[in-house]
Amino acid sequence: MPDISIGRFRGGFCVYWRKPDGKRTRHGLAARTREDAEAEAIEVYRRVTYASAPRGATVADLWAEYVEDLGDKPTATTMGYTGKAILPHFGAYLPENITKVLCVSYARTRADAGKSQGTIWTELGHLQTALNFARDVRRIDRAPKIWRPAKPEKDKRILNKGEARALLDGAREPHIRLALALLLGTGARIGAILDLEWDRVDFERGTINLRLADAKTRKGRSVVPMNSGTRAALDVAQRAALTDFVVEYAGGPVKSIRKGFTAAVERAKIGHVRIHDLRHTAAVWMLSEGVPIEKVAQVLGHSNISVTYRTYGRYLPEHMQDAVNVLDFTTLKDRA
Structure with a gap:
């Protein structure tokens, strides 16, 4: 890995390095702290590097194979929409190079774009599904664990x-x-x-x-x-x-x-x-x-x-009534 440097860019952080031809390339980061920027910088470098010289099946390759396998199932359409968000961030990576830092960076980027935590949770879940498929059909040896933010509890409206x-x-x-x-x-x-x-x-x-x-x-x-x-x-x-x-x-x-x-x-x-x-x-x-x-x-x-x-x-909650009745200590008689 070449020397990469962290700098400031438009009120945030950026990472830059020189290509083999000597030209400098710079990329904005989603990180808000210097520590997070240093970790994200490595991920950005890998993503850009793998995009120009991928080795083996990338996430984009495996994603496309999964969608093709789905055929005309409704899930294929859903994966097409999700891919527009997932693939620009993860597509150039090899599955084994996906880390929690990269997933957290994705979540921050999507949140900054106004997407809800539930949407982010679902999108990263689709990434996990595609990689699990690749593992199941033996395109990769193992599927990495995809970090996701906590699934939000949705309030359910029950009509009378x-x-x-x-x-x-x-x-x-x-x-x-x-x-x-x-x-x-x-x-x-x-x-x-x-x-x-x-x-x-x-x-x-x-x-x-x-x-x-x-x-x-x-x-x-x-x-x-x-x-x-x-x-x-x-x-x-x-x-x-x-x-x-x-x-x-x-x-x-x-x-x-x-x-x-x-x-x-x-x-x-x-x-x-x-x-x-x-x-x-x-x-x-x-x-x-x-x-x-x-x-x-x-x-x-x-x-x-x-x-x-x-x-x-x-x-x-009434199905637990018999359980809490046991806990009514006010009605218990003293035991000898």
């Missing part, structure tokens, strides 16, 4: 039954109302509802198959029974159907209901609600009505019941 009813009433467009009825009546994710086609709706058996036969999505999906509300909504929709898709508009499938959902929320006057909160609402209502958590996990498509406990356990 009056709010849920108001939301449905606030949906004026038939396709929006149908989508909301299915979201609340199945606990499914929005992607599963918009993917749903009529050949997976079985009125005779009273079931809705949210799964895709070709397993295009890695998110768990299930086969759920219809309740009376979803059956009625589906019956009306099927008689007016113009396409194979259950949720349709203007003779075609629907890619997003965000605009219609926002309008319905505003008409319902129920405050801030996200589409995914309808899934949370369904889960908490099932649990609060005494449905065993094993069944709730099955409805939600969770492959592991621990996911259900981790996500929704805090909304049901």
Whole structure:
């Protein structure tokens, strides 16, 4: 490694060194302290150097191979978007050269660009996924551990039954109302509802198959029974159907209901609600009505019941009542 120097640049730090041809190159750093700048400078030097003379498969190579392997799965599109942020920072590196310092530098850069901690956590998680894939197909011997900031806890908005009813009433467009009825009546994710086609709706058996036969999505999906509300909504929709898709508009499938959902929320006057909160609402209502958590996990498509406990356990403190009853020392009699 050549002699590299740390300097000041536009109110921050920079690193500079001379190339083999004698020309000096300078690069800005995200570090805020001299100590962090010294560590980041090495990472920047490596990234620039490997970009001009990569050895073996770089992160960019492996990322592209993972996206190609995904084919037409929705995750491939997601990875394409994430790659626009990840690859300029990590793409030229060999996997074994990725360090915590480099990951922290990335997190700072993204935070300075206004990205939330949750977004940064997700992006670095996608990097870990791509490298794990490379390891699994034996493109690399091992996948480095990708440092990520703590995953932020998101507040979940749980609608009461009056709010849920108001939301449905606030949906004026038939396709929006149908989508909301299915979201609340199945606990499914929005992607599963918009993917749903009529050949997976079985009125005779009273079931809705949210799964895709070709397993295009890695998110768990299930086969759920219809309740009376979803059956009625589906019956009306099927008689007016113009396409194979259950949720349709203007003779075609629907890619997003965000605009219609926002309008319905505003008409319902129920405050801030996200589409995914309808899934949370369904889960908490099932649990609060005494449905065993094993069944709730099955409805939600969770492959592991621990996911259900981790996500929704805090909304049901009453299930710990018998445990804390043991701790009521005021009722204990003196023991001999």
